[in-house]
Amino acid sequence: MLAEIESILAEARTALEAAESLPALEQTKGAYLGAEGRFTALMKRLGGVPKEERPSLGKAVNAAKVQLEAILVAAREKLELRAALPRHPTDFTLPGRRRGLGHRHPLTQVTEDIVRAFRKLGFAVADGPEVEDEYHCFDALNTPADHPARDAQDTFYLEHPTRPLLRTHTSSVQIRVLKSQPPPIRIVVPGRVFRRDNADATHNPTFQQIEGLYVDKLVTVGDLKGTVEAVFRDLLGSDVRLRFRPHYFSYTEPSFEIDFANSLVKKLGKDWLEIAGCGMVHPQVFENVGLDPEIWTGWAFGFGIERIAMIRYGVNDIRRFYENDVRFLKQF
Numbered sequence: 001m002l003a004e005i006e007s008i009l010a011e012a013r014t015a016l017e018a019a020e021s022l023p024a025l026e027q028t029k030g031a032y033l034g035a036e037g038r039f040t041a042l043m044k045r046l047g048g049v050p051k052e053e054r055p056s057l058g059k060a061v062n063a064a065k066v067q068l069e070a071i072l073v074a075a076r077e078k079l080e081l082r083a084a085l086p087r088h089p090t091d092f093t094l095p096g097r098r099r100g101l102g103h104r105h106p107l108t109q110v111t112e113d114i115v116r117a118f119r120k121l122g123f124a125v126a127d128g129p130e131v132e133d134e135y136h137c138f139d140a141l142n143t144p145a146d147h148p149a150r151d152a153q154d155t156f157y158l159e160h161p162t163r164p165l166l167r168t169h170t171s172s173v174q175i176r177v178l179k180s181q182p183p184p185i186r187i188v189v190p191g192r193v194f195r196r197d198n199a200d201a202t203h204n205p206t207f208q209q210i211e212g213l214y215v216d217k218l219v220t221v222g223d224l225k226g227t228v229e230a231v232f233r234d235l236l237g238s239d240v241r242l243r244f245r246p247h248y249f250s251y252t253e254p255s256f257e258i259d260f261a262n263s264l265v266k267k268l269g270k271d272w273l274e275i276a277g278c279g280m281v282h283p284q285v286f287e288n289v290g291l292d293p294e295i296w297t298g299w300a301f302g303f304g305i306e307r308i309a310m311i312r313y314g315v316n317d318i319r320r321f322y323e324n325d326v327r328f329l330k331q332f
Helices: 003-018 022-033 040-046 053-086 106-119 171-180 221-236 263-267 283-288 307-314 318-322
Strands: 187-193 206-216 243-249 252-261 273-281 297-304
Touching: 003 022, 003 040, 003 053, 003 243, 022 040, 022 053, 022 206, 040 053, 053 221, 053 273, 106 187, 106 206, 106 221, 106 307, 171 187, 171 206, 171 297, 221 243, 221 252, 221 273, 221 297, 243 273, 252 263, 252 297, 263 307, 273 283, 273 307, 297 307, 307 318
Parallel strands: none
Antiparallel strands: 187 206, 206 297, 243 252, 252 273, 273 297
């Protein structure tokens, strides 16, 4: 009888593991472990064997049933998992069906529009860390150690021996790109920056900035002005007029402030509104990243994304974008 038990156990194991569906598995279970199953029949036959053999045979039958229960659990889990999987290959990167739930934040919308305007002109998107070092954020950008921007009253420094900081502009990515790949370079760098500005209607300790950088041979101020005009007309309308005022930035020479005028500015009761800073990349910056300023020239300009959003949507307080007030966000 022991040989018969082993034979039925092997047969039952094969049958359970071969079941192709949960109903087939339950049917196989009944054939061996059910009220009319083969192991149940074996237990009933124990009454006809010699008394001294009953304990060992009963133990063998129960041990076989325990093994089959374990096999049954494993087979059921496998089939349940298979049943839960899609019958056809699924692309999990496809958009969900319930796209009506929520929408992009207004700053995200404006950022995407700005990037789209740059992409039309052949610019690629670059990114970099928000926690920077002084070299990439200041030194390589020709910002001297005694510059006010490097003071702890203006910049957030972290308490660490290496003196890391929260980047004050996305220009630090300019240095990383210039050191990692040869020109020609045409990039746009959106990202969050941090400055010790008191939170008021026009300033916030953290805000979004975007920078454009173009480096090649024979790049001129004319290229800079043409690009700036194309981008801002794309963002703020074809009636945009721009003017460039001389300014000073340590990492560009010559440097300019950009003012613009259009119907939106007139609604604010102003003739011109400052919107961006720009200039030709300073020769010292090229030397700092190992490029010959006699061969390469370039320009860079940057502006705050919140400023564009405030003008576009008529928002007069920058803090509205960060208060997570659903009543405000639903308007966009």
